[in-house]
Structures are given as structure tokens and as C-alpha cells.
Amino acid sequence: MHDRRSFIKRAGFAASLMAAPASWLVAAADQQTLPRRAIPGTSDSLPVIGLGNSNAFRRGDVSGSTALIKLFHQHGGAYIDCTGDSRFVVASVADSLGIAKDLFLGTYFAGDDEATMRQDISRLLAMTGKKQLDLAHSYPEFGEPNWDLFRKWKYEGLTKYIGVARHHESYYDTMMKMMATGTVDFLQVNYSPLESAAGKQVLPMALDKGVAVSINRPFINGDFFKLVRGHELPEWAAEFDCTSWAQFSLKYILSNPAVTCVLTETANPKHALDNIGAGFGRLPDEKTRQRMVQHLKSL
Numbered sequence: 001m002h003d004r005r006s007f008i009k010r011a012g013f014a015a016s017l018m019a020a021p022a023s024w025l026v027a028a029a030d031q032q033t034l035p036r037r038a039i040p041g042t043s044d045s046l047p048v049i050g051l052g053n054s055n056a057f058r059r060g061d062v063s064g065s066t067a068l069i070k071l072f073h074q075h076g077g078a079y080i081d082c083t084g085d086s087r088f089v090v091a092s093v094a095d096s097l098g099i100a101k102d103l104f105l106g107t108y109f110a111g112d113d114e115a116t117m118r119q120d121i122s123r124l125l126a127m128t129g130k131k132q133l134d135l136a137h138s139y140p141e142f143g144e145p146n147w148d149l150f151r152k153w154k155y156e157g158l159t160k161y162i163g164v165a166r167h168h169e170s171y172y173d174t175m176m177k178m179m180a181t182g183t184v185d186f187l188q189v190n191y192s193p194l195e196s197a198a199g200k201q202v203l204p205m206a207l208d209k210g211v212a213v214s215i216n217r218p219f220i221n222g223d224f225f226k227l228v229r230g231h232e233l234p235e236w237a238a239e240f241d242c243t244s245w246a247q248f249s250l251k252y253i254l255s256n257p258a259v260t261c262v263l264t265e266t267a268n269p270k271h272a273l274d275n276i277g278a279g280f281g282r283l284p285d286e287k288t289r290q291r292m293v294q295h296l297k298s299l
């Protein structure tokens with residue numbers, strides 16, 4: 001079983017420092033918790049592994065959500081991405097654990113009238129004890145026509161950051177149009193070794209514009225595991241401290257310099273620990289990244 005101690009041992013402080021640019025490792029001195037990367041243009045940072053909208057949150061499974069959030073927090077995790085009623089499950093569990101203020105919640109607003117969305121914001125703030133939301137984001141199809149509203153919320157101090165979030169190439173043009181305004185703080189987009197189209201234009205633009213990036217679909221919503229099932233991890237994966245197929249994808253993602261953090265969806269604490277492990281140790285270089293893609297294509 002992977003515990004925090006084994007992460008520290010496996011990761012190796014020196015190796016981690018050598019592998020990642022210094023600017024990425026805001027809190028690298030503390031190897032007991034996940035390394036963090038800066039939110040561009042701010043003094044804030046985020047741990048490199050985040051949690052997606054787990055089925056445990058969706059089901060309203062309080063004991064499952066508690067186990068997951070507690071474990072994640074113990075390893076320095078902070079960013080949880082959640083939508084709909086899941087956000088209230090997360091807020092309630094985090095409050096019960098007394099850690100709500102340590103978390104960074106990315107929550108979606110789309111489709112409701114403003115009064116309803118403001119009620120949801122007030123409810124979340126009351127539950128977490130926070131003075132403002134961390135990140136209010138929306139899908140491009142709602143966010144773009146309603147962007148003035150998001151900017152107003154930020155101006156009022158209702159939310160610290162605003163962003164746009166989607167998971168398919170068909171949204172990239174709108175995402176880039178929105179980033180071109182210079183007012184998008186966060187982009188959330190799909191990216192992984194087998195779904196790497198965002199690496200061509202979208203991620204370079206985010207890097208250029210100083211937009212923080214969280215990645216969704218690191219495992220193509222589970223399809224990645226169908227592809228690798230029954231195949232041994234190649235021996236050379238050890239060269240970048242990779243011990244599982246999940247880490248193979250996550251380390252590919254984290255080695256793109258535009259990426260601030262990856263959102264991993266799981267309801268299984270063992271999988272969550274595996275994913276957290278990807279935040280430690282070396283990352284693949286460009287040549288190795290290409291080899292990783294070729295290897296997956298050959299399976």
C-alpha cells in the first residue's frame with residue numbers, strides 16, 4: 001500500500017527538484033505533501049493533482065466522500081472540481097472535517113438565472129465559511145455569452161477566479177476566443193497521451209496568456225484503462241518514477257509546461273493514492289513523451 005512515507009521515499013527530493021523547472025515547484029521544500037504549481041500572475045498555487053467530480057460526491061455518499069477528501073487533504077490535495085449538488089456534498093464533508101478553508105473548489109455555473117446562481121453561491125460560502133468562491137467556471141456555450149456576468153461576480157468579490165471548462169475539440173475555438181480577451185483566469189480542457197489535440201494551440205496559448213490550466217479526462221473517463229488492461233508497464237517507465245498505468249498518463253500530462261494541475265476522477269481511495277503518487281518524482285522529457293504516445297498506440 002502506498003502511504004505518504006512511501007511517496008517521500010519513492011519520489012526523492014533531489015530527483016524531483018532536478019526534473020521540474022523551479023518556478024513550478026512552489027512548495028517543493030515540503031516533500032510530505034504534493035508539489036504545487038503557481039497560478040500564473042498571482043502569489044497563489046495549487047497542488048499538481050486535483051480531484052474530479054467523483055461518483056461518491058454525485059451519489060451523495062457521505063462516508064465514501066469523507067474517506068476520499070480526507071485522504072486527498074492528508075497528501076496536500078486542494079483542488080476539487082464539482083458541479084450541481086456534488087458541490088454541496090463536498091462543502092458539507094469538508095466542513096465536517098474542518099478543512100473547508102484548505103480546499104480550492106472549482107464549481108460550475110451554467111444555465112440557471114442569476115438569482116438562482118447567486119443563491120447557490122451564498123449557500124456554498126455559508127457552508128465553507130469562505131468569503132468568496134475560489135473558482136466560478138462555466139462551459140464555453142454558457143460562459144461566452146454570459147462572460148460579463150462572471151466578470152461582474154469577480155469584480156464584486158463573489159469569486160476570486162473565473163474560468164472556462166470543457167472536454168472536447170469542438171470547444172477549442174471558443175475557448176481561445178475567450179482567452180484572447182485576457183480576462184480568463186482558468187482554462188479546464190481535456191488532454192492526455194491519447195487525446196493530445198489541446199497541446200497544439202490551446203495549451204500554448206494558455207501558457208502565453210498566463211492562464212492557469214487544469215486538465216480533465218486524464219483517463220478518457222476510464223477508456224484509457226480498457227486499452228492498457230493486460231499489458232505490463234514498460235520497464236523504461238521507471239526512468240521517470242512511474243509505477244502504474246494511471247501515473248503513465250498523469251506524468252505525461254504534468255510534463256506539459258502549460259499545465260497547472262490534473263483533475264482525476266475516482267471513487268476508490270486506492271486509485272486516489274495511485275494518482276497522488278504521480279505528483280512525485282521525475283517527469284518524462286520530450287523524447288520520452290513521444291515514446292509514451294507511440295507505445296500506447298502500439299498496444
Ligand SMILES: NC(=O)c1ccc[n+]([C@@H]2O[C@H](COP(=O)([O-])OP(=O)(O)OC[C@H]3O[C@@H](n4cnc5c(N)ncnc54)[C@H](OP(=O)(O)O)[C@@H]3O)[C@@H](O)[C@H]2O)c1
Pocket residue numbers: 051052053054081082165166167188215216217218219220221222225246263264265266267268270271272274275
Ligand atoms: N467541464 C467539462 O466539460 C468536463 C468534462 C469531463 C470531465 N470534467 C472534469 O474532469 C474530471 C475527470 O475527467 P473524467 O470524468 O473524464 O474522468 P477520468 O479521470 O479521465 O477517468 C475516470 C475513470 O478512471 C478510473 N480511475 C481513476 N483513477 C484510476 C486509477 N488510478 N486506476 C484505475 N482506474 C482509475 C475511475 O474509476 P474508479 O472510480 O473505479 O477509480 C473512472 O472510471 C471530472 O470528474 C470532472 O471534474 C469536466
